[in-house]
Amino acid sequence: MRILEHFFPGHELNLQSLRTIAKAIKDGTFNAEPVQHTEGLFSSDQASPEDAESVEDGEEQDVNELHEPLGCMLKDSRGKFRYVGAHSEIPFNAAVATLGMQRKDPSIIPGPKVGSYPPNLPVASPSTDSGAEESYYLPGRELCDIYISRFLEDVHCTYWLYPVESLLRRVDSTYSESAPRSSSSWMCCLYTMFAIGAANYVGSNGNSPPPDWPAALDLKTSEDYITLAKQLIPTVYDEADIDSIRAMAMMSIAMENLCSRVSSYLYMGASVQMAFSLGLHRDQLAESGNAMEREQNRRIWWTLFQLDQDISSRGGSPTVVDERFTKVTTPMPSEQILYPGLHTPLSWMATSVSLCRLKREIIQSVYMERSANSISFSTVSNSLLLLQKWYRQMPPHLKHDVPSPPTHRRAVAVLHLYYWSTTILLTRPFLLYLVIKHGTLASSKKIWFERMGKMCIDAAQKSTTILEQMASDGTLSSLTAFDSTCILRLIMIFILAYAHTRTPRYSTHIEKLVELSRGMEQIGFTKMVTEETPLRLAELGITGQAQQNNNNGNGDSGPVHLDDEMIAQLWGNWDPNFMTPLQTQQSLDLRFDDSGAYDINSELLAFTNLDDSIVIDPSHAYSHYGMH
Template sequence: MAGVEQARKRSASVCARCRRQKIKCSGSYPCHSCSKRGLSCNFNKMDQKVLVTRGYISELQQKIARMEKHIQGHHDVCNSIGDTNILVQPPTLTSLDPVDCEGIAGNERSTSPNDIEDSEEAGDHDGLVNPLVTGPPAFMSPGNERIFYLGTSSNWSFTRRVLSVAHQHVHKEPLPTESLIFEGASYNLDWDGWRTDPMLANPIIPSLDHAQYLINAVGFRCGGLYHLFDETDFMKSLHDFYSQEPPSRATVKSLWYIHFLLILAFGKSFTQHQSQGRKPPGTEYFVKALQLLPDHYFLYSSPMISTEILCCIALFYQSLDCRSPAHNYVGQAMRLAMAHGMHTDMPIRDLGLHAVERCRKIWWTVYILDRHMSSIQGLPQSIDDRFVQAIPPSFPGSPERARRLSMHIKLCRSIADINSTVYAVDGRINRRFLLNTKVALSNIAGHADELRETFPLYLDGTDLGIPRTSAYLHLLYQQCVIVATRPLLFCFLKIRLESPEKCIEFLNKSRNIRNLILMCIECSQHSIEILHSLKSQGLLENFLNLDLESVFISTVVLLIGPIIDPVLVDDYPRWLEKAYAIFREMVASGNEVAKFRWTELQQLDMTLHATSQDNACNPAESALSLQSDAVPQLLLPETGYALASMDHSPGSHTPFIENNNLDAECGLGPMPSSAEMMAMADSIEIYHAEWVSSVMIDHDIW
């Protein structure tokens, strides 16, 4: 009737906040009320009624029955990859009610991140399972009293899992962990850890000009990525220190002196490549700084310099492959910084511009180190981004530094997103692994164009050199994609070990799954190409493990790819030899961590090569014997690939390239644009997850 307002139709969907507030909800995502207030909008579909067929419920019940049968028959298996040297807790099965699984049946539209979260709340369990996080946690022991946790997203853990499952398949016995190198075994600090150790003499302090040279080396090598000291305050204290003859007792027991020793340790490590046996350069300064470090009660009295000190210790430990102490010290730095409010938008009017700017630099260094080291350890992040209100420092007169820090923060947030979704704890989110990978790739794709346009690398043969910091950001971007997609490599490696024919058949059935694996491999090739260019210009980082982590995870991918399908990697021998040439360069520069990582990769190469043979290889006949006394002979920088004398076919094992002409073009295309990355992510649909999920269950990928 005219003039009479028609009754509005009530929305069939109400968000959680509107339901709680008992107000009208528009039913859209996000709803008008939440969007107006800038609040997160979540829809709980547990209360939504949907209609499903009896056949659909029967199919779900059959899947649950297969899962229960699988767990029942394998309850005494030590872990999800079959290595009896890995210690785990007994597996459990979470019961699933078929009527809770209406997410896929009621979803006939494109999937957004919120849709994924909502479908998980609805109990949707169809989707590819990430075998690196499914099931009970895994541990590995080197044969002594210590036990190491195999973190979910850890590069080291991923390699150990691949090596374990391949060794078990080839030799029908667990991987002998006594032959492997574990954390903290690469270097020897000549210190028992006690601060009262009388054997620790005061190190020789260099002259003023030598000290300035070492400090400048630290600024050049680290200044573009991290804030380790405030130049104004640090250099003022430096000149005050050298003006005293001799330095007073109060000075050598101050926090600045500890900070000074740590910077000298970095400077020595950057400028002196030859180690004293297994004792890296600068160790005497580092150990003395640790011995003088006071209790946290005193550190909290000077939060800015104390946080800088803790960051220095964490980064130095990380470079020595002491990942657990590094993660511990950066965690202490994080808590100290938050206790001082550095994660907030600190007021300049109350605290002063210099102090606020310094706190901002400190905070974002702590944030970046925490995100990176947590990912390397495969552990949860320390702080949720919702509680971070700090803004980046202004860097007046240097917009390049501001853009560089902004991109570094974005990539570290991508790392955290991957850890919290793709490598989520065993549970509802994990059952949507493939769709979570889609979300992760969508988030990463947004950085591709900005990275290429703002930080070009000039890899096309121009006369311009590669900017060192830009190269690191590109490598970090490639690592994000690799870490997000490599669980698929592990899944299909296990299928390949079970049946090569089935592996090829499954890959051919889903073009999108194959493309994701190709993306992982191509990102590894991009990383190798960037590192090879850095090597040719003498810019490889040999102490900080940034380049080492990149070449390590990329080489593992290149080793697995051809085993899954020989056509996945074009010109495989040349790519692998490029990677090994980078390792030889690092080893020649005295990097003990690179030496042991390379040894482990060669062992993995040999084991994966044996999986492609009809009969398992005999370890006694291999050039890569597991005996520790054979290791040094394998790693001489001037030698070629250790298995050069063997006859290898493409796609299995790598022959040594006689002419060593590694600058030849390997057929690598340009890095995908943001649009291409988004197109790849958008191509992943729910039915892909459903299909691969059934493959994983049927073929024991747990």
């Protein structure tokens, strides 16, 4: 940069101006004469007077200046490097205050000369006593290993937060008598892992453990561990380091599964905001950081990106990370440098993140940005084609019909459930509209609504097959809200399909899904789905042994019974001209702005492979039932 400044005095040299100069040289429109008499500059072996900074350091300076134009790092009083965006007063003030100074790394903002920020408070947080050595409760080591193992198998396989070897070493160190004092953030992480691993046992969110289950010997319950973790939260906020990010993310997962939706969302927001403060979204690293830490931080960032989408989507809240307004430059982690672990396949994260981005675009275009109760056909068809393109381009070893190692089966199944749930998210408004407005739809439009409805039902059927295989493989989990949310989503689709067509296969799917829910560990959200769903089904004419067993509180289950007469009464007299405000919000009409929409040879039809047995025509659904 010094050389360029010499030859271009008085000009602002940034990435854009340098590109302009380079283009002019390439095009032959750059008129400056080449520099003459340079022989002596390149022949000397003497070090230059400024060789305190190596050539490599100089190159790194230039790269940092060019590639980080939107923010810098500031070292706080605790020694942590915090990211500060270019729109802040801080980097501008630093730029003015350092005029004429040569600094080792121009992307690092110099700290204040007087005082320390944040200040050292007399008491770090309400959860600690000044000067007192903290004593943390730890369960027996055998129980710890069981809890950590459950966490790694069921949660960490898709929400990666630790290099597994590093995690296990830290656990060993924590249990060592000579271990150094553990940070509050690390202990909050550990307690949250214990809470997740010890779930299903005692308390309002679970049943008592079987006598032979090791957790029965623990003095603490899952809820006790949540309480211990919560007590450390104020200090976790104060520390705001990588462990703090992990702790908040894990608390978000745990609280969502305990049906504390708002708490989960707030913890998730805190985790992302801490990541922002460390510059994880801009691939920033402290001066002392190494290549392994950079890869670890990258993987943590993209885990947060996906978890933010999951928590926000399930709770119906805006995501904390919005790439329309927040520039994210962090690349995908290198799996050659940092192995994702035993339970996560290679390429899983990159593949999942690309799908996550597609889902965000669908939510924005279909649910957030539409101004009316209709949406253009081209918007929907383009989204469907992008989804199908993603599915076709999936790495071969992640395809559902390709055998995978037992330890990878959950992660692969979850990836495919993500895909089919995104397809359902895109198409279910049209299925609902079709069911309600079937009698008034023009035949030309009805073709496409039925096509969308079939896509939705097809996605639900494929998801059911995956869930059944997961149950067979022992990879269905109640430790997060994901699996039971999938089950509930599919039940709703099949209720619509059955009530619309009266096809027995759809009622069979409902039975299977209710049985899957009953067969899972009755923890948190799974327990709620198992108890609540039969009550809701009964209101729709789907009654029987399920509700009785639920009321008796035992684990026995009987077949789901569908009351045909009641369903016919509920759905056969549907008024197509009336929708409740909620039904209006959740259903969509189509505007045909694409001249090729009615082309039977369209690209959308060509890439939409549906099960021919899917029934969507209700013409004979109620022929045997009198309407009153």
